[in-house]
Amino acid sequence: xxxxxxxxxxxxxxxxxxxxxxxxxxxxxxxxxxxxxxxxxxxxxxxxxxxxxxxxxxxxxxxxxxxxxxxxxxxxxxxxxxxxxxxxxxxxxxxxxxxxxxxxxxxxxxxxxxxxxxxxxxxxxxxxxxxxxxxxxxxxxxxxxxxxxxxxxxxxxxxxxxxxxxxxxxxxxxxxxxxxxxxxxxxxxxxxxxxxxxxxxxxxxxxxxxxxxxxxxxxxxxxxxxxxxxxxxxxxxxxxxxxxxxxxxxxxxxxxxxxxxxxxxxxxxxxxxxxxxxxxxxxxxxxxxxxxxxxx
Amino acid sequence: xxxxxxxxxxxxxxxxxxxxxxxxxxxxxxxxxxxxxxxxxxxxxxxxxxxxxxxxxxxxxxxxxxxxxxxxxxxxxxxxxxxxxxxxxxxxxxxxxxxxxxxxxxxxxxxxxxxxxxxxxxxxxxxxxxxxxxxxxxxxxxxxxxxxxxxxxxxxxxxxxxxxxxxxxxxxxxxxxxxxxxxxxxxxxxxxxxxxxxxxxxxxxxxxxxxxxxxxxxxxxxxxxxxxxxxxxxxxxxxxxxxxxxxxxxxxxxxxxxxxxxxxxxxxxxxxxxxxxxxxxxxxxxxxxxxxxxxxxxxxxxx
Numbered sequence: 389x390x391x392x393x394x395x396x397x398x399x400x401x402x403x404x405x406x407x408x409x410x411x412x413x414x415x416x417x418x419x420x421x422x423x424x425x426x427x428x429x430x431x432x433x434x435x436x437x438x439x440x441x442x443x444x445x446x447x448x449x450x451x452x453x454x455x456x457x458x459x460x461x462x463x464x465x466x467x468x469x470x471x472x473x474x475x476x477x478x479x480x481x482x483x484x485x486x487x488x489x490x491x492x493x494x495x496x497x498x499x500x501x502x503x504x505x506x507x508x509x510x511x512x513x514x515x516x517x518x519x520x521x522x523x524x525x526x527x528x529x530x531x532x533x534x535x536x537x538x539x540x541x542x543x544x545x546x547x548x549x550x551x552x553x554x555x556x557x558x559x560x561x562x563x564x565x566x567x568x569x570x571x572x573x574x575x576x577x578x579x580x581x582x583x584x585x586x587x588x589x590x591x592x593x594x595x596x597x598x599x600x601x602x603x604x605x606x607x608x609x610x611x612x613x614x615x616x617x618x619x620x621x622x623x624x625x626x627x628x629x630x631x632x633x634x635x636x637x638x639x640x641x642x643x644x645x646x647x648x649x650x651x652x653x654x655x656x657x658x659x660x661x662x663x664x665x666x667x668x669x670x671x672x673x674x675x676x677x678x679x680x681x682x683x684x
Numbered sequence: 685x686x687x688x689x690x691x692x693x694x695x696x697x698x699x700x701x702x703x704x705x706x707x708x709x710x711x712x713x714x715x716x717x718x719x720x721x722x723x724x725x726x727x728x729x730x731x732x733x734x735x736x737x738x739x740x741x742x743x744x745x746x747x748x749x750x751x752x753x754x755x756x757x758x759x760x761x762x763x764x765x766x767x768x769x770x771x772x773x774x775x776x777x778x779x780x781x782x783x784x785x786x787x788x789x790x791x792x793x794x795x796x797x798x799x800x801x802x803x804x805x806x807x808x809x810x811x812x813x814x815x816x817x818x819x820x821x822x823x824x825x826x827x828x829x830x831x832x833x834x835x836x837x838x839x840x841x842x843x844x845x846x847x848x849x850x851x852x853x854x855x856x857x858x859x860x861x862x863x864x865x866x867x868x869x870x871x872x873x874x875x876x877x878x879x880x881x882x883x884x885x886x887x888x889x890x891x892x893x894x895x896x897x898x899x900x901x902x903x904x905x906x907x908x909x910x911x912x913x914x915x916x917x918x919x920x921x922x923x924x925x926x927x928x929x930x931x932x933x934x935x936x937x938x939x940x941x942x943x944x945x946x947x948x949x950x951x952x953x954x955x956x957x958x959x960x961x962x963x964x965x966x967x968x969x970x971x972x973x974x975x976x977x978x979x980x981x982x983x984x985x986x987x
Contacts, residue, residue, distance in 0.1 A: 479885055481884060498884075498889075499887075501885070503885065504885065504886075505882070507882060511878050511879060511881070513897065513900065514901075514981075515901075515981065515982060525886045528887040528896075556981060556983060557983070558982060559983065576886070576887075
C-alpha cells in the first residue's frame with residue numbers, strides 16, 4: 389500500500405509532470421507499463437468566466453493532469469470548485485481561457501459523440517420513449533435504421549430497462565432515467581465517457597445500485613472515464629485514480645491511486661481506509677469554502 | 685436482480701379521475717408494477733365529453749335565466765327575444781343559407797389569415813431566437829406592431845386594398861402574427877440549455893440540433909402562445925368584418941351589422957351564438973386536444 393504512487397502527490401506543484409517525461413530536476417517519471425500515451429490531458433488549463441454582473445470569475449486555475457486510455461478517473465472537490473468546467477472543456481462545450489486541453493495529443497474538438505456525457509439530470513428527450521432516445525442517439529452517429537432497434541435494446545437490457553423501453557422518461561423513477569441516459573451514452577460506443585455528478589440527485593439506495601451497475605457495465609469494455617463527484621465514497625468505489633480539487637478557483641491538490649481489485653464492493657476495508665484519508669483533505673477544502681462564504 | 689427496488693412510482697391512470705385502470709398502483713409488494721404508461725382507455729371522445737358537460741350545463745343555466753327574464757316581460761322582446769325565438773330565427777337563417785354562407789366565408793378568412801400569420805410569425809420568431817441583434821432591431825418592430833390595436837390598421841389597409849376582403853384579411857394577419865412571432869421566439873429561447881448540451885454531445889449541431897431537439901422541446905410553449913395568437917387573429921377578423929360591412933363578400937361580422945340595421949335582435953343574437961360556438965370549438969376542442977396530448981406524452985399532468 390505504501391509505494392510511491394500511493395502517497396498523495398501535490399499535483400499543483402509539478403504542473404508539467406507527465407508520465408515518461410524528464411522533469412525539471414532531471415528525474416524521469418516512470419511510465420506505467422499499460423500506458424502508452426495519455427488519452428486526455430490538461431496542460432496548465434485555466435478558465436475565467438464573466439459573471440452576470442460582468443466581473444471575471446476564475447473557475448479553474450492552472451490545472452494539469454493526464455488520463456490514460458481505459459483509465460477511470462474521478463475528480464473530487466467541494467461545490468463550485470470548477471469540476472463541471474473541467475468536464476465541459478473535455479466535452480468540447482467550453483473553451484479554456486489559457487492552457488491546452490488535448491485528446492490523443494490534439495486540441496479537444498467541439499462536442500461530438502466520441503465523448504459521451506452524462507449530466508446531473510438525465511437529459512432525456514421527453515417527447516421520445518426510452519428506446520426512442522437511444523435510437524435517436526444511434527441515428528445521429530449514422531447507424532442504419534435497420535440496426536438501431538436491436539442495438540438500443542441490447543444496451544437497455546444491460547441496464548435492466550428492457551421492460552420499460554416503450555415508456556416515456558417521465559414514467560420512470562429518477563434512477564431508471566439515469567440508467568437510460570447511461571444506455572444512451574454507451575450505445576454510441578464513445579471513446580471517452582464523461583460524467584458530471586450523474587447520481588447526485590438520487591437517494592442513497594438508488595445511488596449505490598447505479599454505482600454497482602456502472603462499475604459492471606464499464607468493466608465490460610473499459611472506456612476512458614472521467615467522473616466528477618463530490619461524494620468521496622463514490623469516487624473511491626469507482627475510480628482507478630482520484631484527483632482532489634481545491635476550493636475555488638479549482639486547482640488539483642493531490643491524487644490517490646485506488647488499487648483495490650474489481651469488482652469492488654462497499655464493505656471493502658481498503659476502500660474504507662482511502663475514503664477516510666481523502667475525506668480529511670476534502671473537509672479542509674470545504675471548510676475553506678464555507679469560511680470564505682461566511683466571511684463575505 | 686436488485687434493480688427491482690428501483691421500480692417507478694406507482695402508476696395511476698393518466699386521467700386522474702380514478703377510472704378503471706387502478707391496477708397500475710397495486711403491482712407487486714415492492715412497487716414492481718408496469719410502467720405508468722397512461723391508460724389510453726380514456727379516449728379522446730370520453731375526454732371531450734368530460735370537458736364538455738360542465739360547459740353545456742353552464743350554458744343550460746344561462747339559457748334558463750334568459751328564458752325566465754324574457755318570460756317575465758321585464759325586458760321587451762324586441763330587445764331581448766326569448767330563447768325559442770332566437771332558436772327559430774337561427775334555423776331560418778340556417779335554412780335560407782345566410783348563416784352557412786357567412787360562416788364559411790369567415791372561417792375561410794380565418795384559415796387564410798391565421799395560416800399566413802403562423803408561417804410569417806414562426807419564421808420571424810425563429811430568426812429572432814437565433815440572433816440578439818435581430819431581437820433588438822426587428823424584435824422591437826414586432827413589439828411596436830403589437831402596440832397598435834389591429835383594427836387601427838384598417839384605414840391604411842383600405843387605402844391600399846380598398847374596403848374589401850383583402851383589407852379584412854390583412855387586419856387579421858397583422859392582429860395575429862406579432863403574437864406568433866413572440867411565442868415562437870420565447871418558447872425557443874426557453875428550451876433548457878441542458879437539452880442543447882445533451883444534443884451537442886450526442887453529435888447534433890446546427891440545423892440537426894434545431895430540427896431534432898430545440899423545436900420539439902419548444903412545442904409546449906409554442907402551442908400556448910399560438911392559442912393566444914389565434915384569439916387575436918379571430919377578434920381582428922371580426923372587427924374588420926364589422927367595419928367593412930359594405931363589402932359584398934358577406935361574413936359573420938357583416939351579417940351582424942346587417943341584422944342590427946334591420947333591428948333584428950333575434951338575428952343578432954343567433955349570429956353571436958355562431959361566433960361563440962366557433963371560438964369554443966377552436967379553443968376547447970382543437971387546442972384542448974393538442975394541449976392534452978402534449979401533457980400526457982410529456983408527463984406534464986398533475987395527478
